[in-house]
Amino acid sequence: MSLDFSVLLLFQDALVLGLWTTIKLTLICVVLGSSLGFLVGLARTAPSAVVRGIASVYVEFFRGTPVLIQLFWIFFCLPLILGVELSNLASGVIALTLYMGAITSETFRASLKSVGREQMDACIALGLPRHVQVTSVILPQAVLRAVPTLLSNCVSLFKESALVSAVGMADLMFVGQNISNNTARPVEVLTVVALIYFAIAFPLTRAVTLVEGRILKKLAI
Amino acid sequence: MNYTFDFNAVSLRPLIEGLVVTLELTVAANLIGVVLGFPLALLLMSRIVVIRWPATLFVEFFRCTPAIVQIVWFFYCVPMLFNVFLGSMTMGILALGLNLMAFNAEAYRAAIQAVPREQIDAGIALGLNPLQRVVYIVLPNALRASVPVLLTNGIVIFQQSALVAIVAVQDLMYQAKTLATETYRPIETFTIAALIYFAVSFPVAQVVGWLERRRQVLTS
Numbered sequence: 001m002s003l004d005f006s007v008l009l010l011f012q013d014a015l016v017l018g019l020w021t022t023i024k025l026t027l028i029c030v031v032l033g034s035s036l037g038f039l040v041g042l043a044r045t046a047p048s049a050v051v052r053g054i055a056s057v058y059v060e061f062f063r064g065t066p067v068l069i070q071l072f073w074i075f076f077c078l079p080l081i082l083g084v085e086l087s088n089l090a091s092g093v094i095a096l097t098l099y100m101g102a103i104t105s106e107t108f109r110a111s112l113k114s115v116g117r118e119q120m121d122a123c124i125a126l127g128l129p130r131h132v133q134v135t136s137v138i139l140p141q142a143v144l145r146a147v148p149t150l151l152s153n154c155v156s157l158f159k160e161s162a163l164v165s166a167v168g169m170a171d172l173m174f175v176g177q178n179i180s181n182n183t184a185r186p187v188e189v190l191t192v193v194a195l196i197y198f199a200i201a202f203p204l205t206r207a208v209t210l211v212e213g214r215i216l217k218k219l220a221i
Numbered sequence: 222m223n224y225t226f227d228f229n230a231v232s233l234r235p236l237i238e239g240l241v242v243t244l245e246l247t248v249a250a251n252l253i254g255v256v257l258g259f260p261l262a263l264l265l266m267s268r269i270v271v272i273r274w275p276a277t278l279f280v281e282f283f284r285c286t287p288a289i290v291q292i293v294w295f296f297y298c299v300p301m302l303f304n305v306f307l308g309s310m311t312m313g314i315l316a317l318g319l320n321l322m323a324f325n326a327e328a329y330r331a332a333i334q335a336v337p338r339e340q341i342d343a344g345i346a347l348g349l350n351p352l353q354r355v356v357y358i359v360l361p362n363a364l365r366a367s368v369p370v371l372l373t374n375g376i377v378i379f380q381q382s383a384l385v386a387i388v389a390v391q392d393l394m395y396q397a398k399t400l401a402t403e404t405y406r407p408i409e410t411f412t413i414a415a416l417i418y419f420a421v422s423f424p425v426a427q428v429v430g431w432l433e434r435r436r437q438v439l440t441s
Contacts, residue, residue, distance in 0.1 A: 064419040064426060066383035068394060069411060076407040155285075162287035166387055173290060186297035194286045194294055201285035 005188050011179045018175030019196060025171065026158045028093055033100025033157065034150060040101055041108030055105070062102035067160050071095045075167045092164040100157050107153060111146035112138065145219070148212040155204045159197070172196060230406045231413055239396030240417055242310075246392060247379040249314040254321030254378070255371060261322055262329035263355070276326075283323030288381045292316045296388040313385040313392075321378045325371055332367035333359055369436070372429045376422045383418070393417060 008015070043055040062070065074095040079086050086094070115138050123133040165174035176193035180186040264276035283291065295316040300306050307315070336359055344354040386394035397414035401407040 060423060060426070061415075061419060064422045065415045066380040066394065066418055068383045068386070069397070069415045069418060072398070072401075072407075073411045073415060076401065077411060080408055159285075159287040162289045163384075165289070173287065173293075176290075177293065180297065186294075187301050190290070190294045190297060194282075194290045197286045197290060198282060202281060205281075205285060 003188055004185065005192070007183050007185050007188060008179075008192055011175075011183075011189075014175050014179065015172065015193075015196070018170060018172040021169070022158070022161055022171040022173075025089070025092055025096065025164065025169075026154070026161050029096040029100050029157055029161070030154050032093070032097040034104045034153075036097060036101030037104025037106075038108050040105035041112060044105065044109050045112060059102045059105050062099055063106070067095075067099050068163055068166060070099060071163055071167055074098075088164075088167070088169045091167065092161075092169050096157060096161060096164070099160065100153065103153050103156065104150060107146050107149040108142065110149070111142045114145050115141045144215060147215060148208050151204065151208045151211060155201050155208070158201055158204070162197070226409060227406065228409050228413070230404045231400060231409045233413075235396045235400055236393060236410075236414060236417060239391060239393035239414075240421075242390065243379070243382050243392040243394075244421075246310075246313055246317060246382045246385065246390070247375070250317035250321050250378050250382070251375050253314070253318030254325045254374065257318075258322045258325030259329050259360075261326035262333060265326055265330050266333065280323040280326050283320050284327070288320055289384050289387065291320055292384050292388060309385075309388065309390045313382070313388070313390045317378055317382055317385070320381070321374060324374045324377070325367075328367045328370035328374060329363060331370075332363040335366055336362045366436075369429050369432045372425060372432070376425050376429075379422055379425075380418065 040055050040059060043051050044059070046052050046055075071092075075086075075091045078091065078094070119137055119141070120133070123137055128137070161171060162173040164171055165177065168174070172193060176189055180189035183189065261276060261280070264272055265280060267273045267276070292313075296309075296312055299312070340358050340362065341354060344358045349357065382392060383394035386392055386398060389395065393414055397410050401410040404410065
């Protein structure tokens with residue numbers, strides 16, 4: 001068979017628009033999701049068993065089920081339960097934020113744990129009040145240690161965002177599939193779509209390795 | 222809200238049938254991933270550029286593109302490019318298996334690199350040839366160290382297998398979608414399907430946690 005990649009030039013604008021939707025969705029959910037994740041990570045170390053229990057059930061459930069089914073659930077069921085119409089974008093944002101919240105909460109929990117016990121003891125010895133302990137001692141160290149994993153969580157989210165195409169949101173994957181169906185040239189179109197995803201995710205994963213090396217070096221000093 | 226739940230409207234039979242398909246996909250993909258991931262990891266660490274590069278490209282490609290793109294690509298493009306027409310189940314297994322192979326190769330690579338240098342030196346000192354060194358020293362060490370990650374990747378593939386529903390393989394997700402439209406009961410159907418997925422992956426995740434804790438105690 002002969003390949004003809006020039007077909008794609010006709011649909012340049014559509015692809016760019018799709019990519020923009022994907023990026024927008026990813027960025028919104030990175031911000032909302034990691035804030036949620038930080039709170040949930042704190043909640044999982046809370047003294048109250050009820051708070052801890054709720055946070056654990058949330059995290060385990062979202063990590064234990066496919067993102068696709070979460071998306072379908074929020075897309076089809078949430079409007080029925082709440083009795084309000086949700087736009088495509090809103091459902092996508094809710095689903096991916098909850099997913100991101102669950103995975104980043106684990107990242108934050110691990111990094112909070114990695115802040116040594118002796119740091120807390122030093123705070124007590126210095127007589128620092130509780131909020132200073134958290135904001136000036138625990139938080140900076142925990143966030144610094146979480147950065148590499150957080151970055152790879154962002155890459156995961158970017159990849160998972162392609163799922164919203166299954167519920168009809170016009171992201172890069174959805175646009176790609178539409179073009180491929182209309183032009184009957186799936187090989188060219190889908191390959192280019194895959195390459196676009198790759199071109200964004202690959203440098204990010206390299207950045208994770210770089211940041212990891214640098215932070216490890218910094219912490220070792 | 223004024224929605225009345227009716228969980229009886231959802232018949233479990235098709236969902237169970239779907240679960241069986243999902244489990245078949247998962248087990249077959251894991252076989253491919255666990256077995257072929259190891260030689261791929263060795264290729265990744267080869268000193269010869271011509272071998273290392275294609276292997277790295279393969280792994281990075283699977284790690285840096287969405288699984289849904291890979292699966293759709295596989296189902297549309299492989300028959301067109303290579304003129305092979307396989308059953309949808311076989312295609313699903315291959316797509317998921319190759320994806321898992323890439324992720325497992327990374328896990329093996331990390332585990333292999335964590336094998337202490339002295340052990341390999343000891344192997345050289347004992348006069349083992351390179352193959353023997355891999356089989357008797359690197360492999361057992363690396364395998365044991367990589368078990369938790371392999372299991373985690375296995376669960377991830379179990380969850381990712383829901384994506385084949387999009388290309389009409391009749392797995393749990395596909396059956397749930399069909400049932401939801403047939404019965405007009407999306408909440409009940411999707412909730413039950415989600416709980417089934419959860420019931421399978423949660424215990425495995427607990428085992429992983431237990432293995433990791435045990436390993437920490439052993440190594441410390």
